[in-house]
Amino acid sequence: KAGVTQTPRYLIKTRGQQVTLSCSPISGHRSVSWYQQTPGQGLQFLFEYFSETQRNKGNFPGRFSGRQFSNSRSEMNVSTLELGDSALYLCASSLEVLAGGLTNTGELFFGEGSRLTVL
């Protein structure tokens, strides 16, 4: 079974530009979440999508947005890039199994990330 695939793996942008990152979850996984990882701030939650709906959002400015498609693939977009947006952006998918109304398997499967450098 293929793992979580993120594209592109590496990219360089300049301040003011915008960027779109893509994430293909493991087949059958319907929840996709995004994280920003930097040396200074560590891992920070961006947002989470389930069945094309954003269920949770972290404390990031509106320049950060995302969406999920009907096949569960997800994209995140960062507009008006700033130097501080340089980071490793990680996508994770999870399998949610409904049992008695609420359950999940408790495991996130991470992609290898998209490393964004803003110059």
Add this chain to the structure above:
Amino acid sequence: AQSVTQLDSHVSVSEGTPVLLRCNYSSSYSPSLFWYVQHPNKGLQLLLKYTSAATLVKGINGFEAEFKKSETSFHLTKPSAHMSDAAEYFCVALLTDSWGKLQFGAGTQVVVTP
């Protein structure tokens, strides 16, 4: 406030010696707890998880962790370190029923010396 604290930012061990990575959580709820490992330029991989079953949890690659509610701890151990264990380790807590509320510790960088 709900939080996860990894008590050591760096741990250095000799190959073949035990590894101990410390994690404490703060929560009003009974959390689900995880340890993930991240090798350089890679995503995170689940080592093990605690979800209110047995308090001693065994994971992959010889790692195990013990949930101690009285100490609000979930320390990760391995009896004998291997060179391939050099990586960053994250203690993670799901403090509510929402994936968006995952709390990541700051990470512990493990160095293994020959």
